[in-house]
Structures are given as structure tokens and as C-alpha cells.
Amino acid sequence: MSSVNQFISIRRDLHQIPELGFKEFKTQQYLLDYLSSLSQERLEIKTWKTGIFVKIKGNNPTKMIGYRTDMDGLPITEETELPFSSEHKESMHACGHDLHMAIALGVLTYFVEQPINDDLLFIFQPAEEGPGGAEPMLQTEVMTQWKPDIIIALHIAPEYPVGTIAVKEGLLFANTSELFIDLKGKGGHAAYPHKTNDMVVAASSLVGQLQSVISRNVDPLDSAVITIGKITGGTVQNIIAEKARLEGTIRTLSPESMKKVKSRIEAIVQGLEIAYECEAEIDYGCMYHQVYNDKTLTEEFMEFTRAKSSVEVIECKEAMTGEDFGYMLKEIPGFMFWLGVDSDYGLHHAKLTPKEGAIESAISLITDYLQYKGK
Numbered sequence: 507m508s509s510v511n512q513f514i515s516i517r518r519d520l521h522q523i524p525e526l527g528f529k530e531f532k533t534q535q536y537l538l539d540y541l542s543s544l545s546q547e548r549l550e551i552k553t554w555k556t557g558i559f560v561k562i563k564g565n566n567p568t569k570m571i572g573y574r575t576d577m578d579g580l581p582i583t584e585e586t587e588l589p590f591s592s593e594h595k596e597s598m599h600a601c602g603h604d605l606h607m608a609i610a611l612g613v614l615t616y617f618v619e620q621p622i623n624d625d626l627l628f629i630f631q632p633a634e635e636g637p638g639g640a641e642p643m644l645q646t647e648v649m650t651q652w653k654p655d656i657i658i659a660l661h662i663a664p665e666y667p668v669g670t671i672a673v674k675e676g677l678l679f680a681n682t683s684e685l686f687i688d689l690k691g692k693g694g695h696a697a698y699p700h701k702t703n704d705m706v707v708a709a710s711s712l713v714g715q716l717q718s719v720i721s722r723n724v725d726p727l728d729s730a731v732i733t734i735g736k737i738t739g740g741t742v743q744n745i746i747a748e749k750a751r752l753e754g755t756i757r758t759l760s761p762e763s764m765k766k767v768k769s770r771i772e773a774i775v776q777g778l779e780i781a782y783e784c785e786a787e788i789d790y791g792c793m794y795h796q797v798y799n800d801k802t803l804t805e806e807f808m809e810f811t812r813a814k815s816s817v818e819v820i821e822c823k824e825a826m827t828g829e830d831f832g833y834m835l836k837e838i839p840g841f842m843f844w845l846g847v848d849s850d851y852g853l854h855h856a857k858l859t860p861k862e863g864a865i866e867s868a869i870s871l872i873t874d875y876l877q878y879k880g881k
């Protein structure tokens with residue numbers, strides 16, 4: 507029989523080997539090794555790139571229930587000083603995917619030992635932080651053959667205590683698009699600005715102008731975000747920069763607002779080309795569809811969870827986070843919920859420290875719910 511400590515220890519092992527999107531080689535091998543230690547009687551395991559599909563055959567199936575976890579880490583150098591900190595210097599599980607995977611294995615292990623009537627499909631999905639694994643995974647032959655009738659996933663929430671889940675029907679997470687803008691002007695001597703087109707000055711101006719899209723073009727009763735998380739440009743302190751690059755992300759509450767925000771960004775960038783006599787190129791990188799929770803299933807899950815004394819259910823607001831699980835929910839009814847992990851530092855922070863008690867709480871809630879849905 508498995509124990510909760512085993513899944514804490516698995517989480518710690520996975521925490522030490524974070525890998526970026528589609529490079530989750532050690533993570534995939536770790537998961538496959540674990541899966542091979544389980545009874546294979548009811549299991550069918552298939553891999554896709556660095557991801558894994560695991561089907562558990564039910565006793566008397568009338569449907570298939572899907573459970574999805576993501577697998578990748580972020581390009582962040584960990585600063586938690588935990589004894590099981592990342593062994594990969596420039597990567598960290600700073601978005602909780604290590605917990606997500608440990609929880610998925612806990613639930614999966616339970617149903618290998620005590621199968622239910624319905625079939626279960628566990629999806630270990632790579633590249634959630636980018637460039638996105640959910641959409642291509644949905645298009646695989648495996649998922650065409652094993653298409654779940656309903657699908658569920660969770661995401662850790664540092665701001666809620668352990669034992670709390672937060673969810674809502676309808677829109678939970680935003681539409682997202684990455685944003686990369688490359689500027690090319692004319693470099694030169696720092697003392698002769700009039701003979702150059704300075705891309706550091708152009709980039710600085712562009713950052714401010716982009717924020718005006720949010721404040722002047724988006725309905726104040728709607729909402730959107732443009733965040734520029736990285737700027738690079740230039741070579742040394744006394745050379746005027748010929749090139750600069752802005753890297754960011756756009757978040758909106760609807761696909762329509764995303765179109766509008768992008769067309770305003772394009773207009774501003776065209777204006778910048780004229781004003782700064784430079785060339786500009788926009789690349790939208792990866793884009794995620796909003797996470798939209800099915801009304802009936804979410805309400806049923808909330809009611810089910812409220813009846814449990816061990817868990818508090820909060821009806822939350824939508825968030826500007828993105829998740830490519832949105833693509834799965836576009837095709838398959840289901841929901842995602844937030845799992846409280848009580849960390850002083852938030853998602854994508856080098857000191858994120860989720861409380862591991864959340865692992866047991868989640869395994870127990872999800873196994874109970876799947877037993878109820880799949881009996």
C-alpha cells in the first residue's frame with residue numbers, strides 16, 4: 507500500500523530536477539520508472555514527446571475520466587535554501603508542477619490498487635509554461651482514441667491555506683499571448699546621438715506606450731494586462747544601441763479583447779518605426795485559450811467538496827494567469843481548481859515554498875471525487 511510520505515518524497519525528487527518545456531527528459535524517465543513499479547494489470551502507458559498518457563482500465567466502464575498534470579519548470583534560479591532545492595542551477599519548479607505531478611501519481615496509484623468502474627486517463631503534459639503541450643497533445647492519435655468524457659486539473663495557489671480550494675464556474679484563467687518585439691535602428695558613439703537611432707530610447711518609450719493600450723483602449727469594466735518581463739539591448743555603456751528586444755505577455759478576459767489589444771500594439775509599433783526611424787518585428791510566441799470551467803460539473807464538484815469537513819471551498823474570481831489546459835476544456839467538459847498551499851512567496855518567485863500538507867489533502871479530495879464520479 508502507498509503512503510502519503512511517499513508522495514512528499516516523490517515531490518521532493520521531482521523538485522530537484524526541474525526542466526523546461528519539451529526538455530522534461532529526466533522528469534519523464536522518473537515518472538516512467540515509478541509507473542513501472544506499479545501493478546501493470548490494468549495499466550496502459552503511452553508516451554508522446556516528453557509527456558505520458560496512462561490509462562487505468564475500469565471494472566465496468568461507461569465513460570472515461572481524464573486527469574491532467576503539467577510537468578515543466580521555469581528558468582528561475584531557486585532561492586528557497588530547501589535541502590531538496592533544484593539541482594539544475596537555472597531552473598526551478600516555481601509554479602508547483604512538482605506538486606501537481608506528485609498529486610497525480612498519488613491519485614493514480616490509489617486507483618491502480620482500487621479500480622473503479624469507469625476508465626481513467628492520466629495525462630502528464632509537458633511545456634505548460636511554454637510553448638504549450640496541451641494543444642498538440644489533444645491532436646495525437648492517443649487522445650483521439652482515448653478522449654475523456656470529462657477532464658479535471660488543479661493548480662497550486664500560494665495565497666490560500668492548506669485545506670482550501672478555490673474555484674468558479676465559467677472563466678477561471680485568462681487568454682494569453684506571449685509578446686516579443688525586436689527593434690533595429692542605427693548604433694554609434696555615445697557622444698553623437700544625433701547621428702544614430704537609439705534603440706534603448708525607443709524601447710523605453712515603447713514600454714510606456716504599451717501601457718496606454720491597457721489604460722486607454724480597453725474598456726475599464728473589462729480588464730487586460732501587458733507585462734514586459736525582460737528588456738535587452740546594446741553592448742556597452744558608451745555605445746548607442748543598435749538593437750533592443752522586449753519580451754512580455756498579454757492577458758485578456760476574452761479572445762475578442764486579445765484581438766483588439768494586439769491591433770493596438772501593432773499600431774503603436776508602426777508609429778514607433780516612424781518616430782524612431784527603426785525597424786520593428788513583433789512575434790506573438792505561444793498563445794493559450796482561456797480556462798473556462800463547465801458550469802454543471804463545477805457546481806457539482808463544489809457541492810461535493812462542501813459536504814467534506816476537511817476542505818473549505820471558496821468561490822473565487824477569475825485570474826489573469828494563463829494555462830494551456832484551457833485547450834483541453836475547449837474540447838472536453840471539465841474544470842480546473844486552485845489548491846491552497848500557503849506560501850509567503852507567489853507563483854514564479856524564486857522563494858516559492860508550498861506547504862506539502864496540500865499533497866495529502868488534494869490526493870484525498872480527488873480520489874473521493876473520482877470514486878463518486880466513476881463508480
Ligand SMILES: CC(=O)N[C@@H](CCC[C@H](N)C(=O)O)C(=O)O
Pocket residue numbers: 601634635636661682683684754755756792794826827828829853
Ligand atoms: C499558471 C501560470 O502561471 N501559467 C503561465 C502560463 C504562461 C504562458 C506563456 N508563456 C505566457 O507568458 O504568455 C502564466 O504566466 O500565467
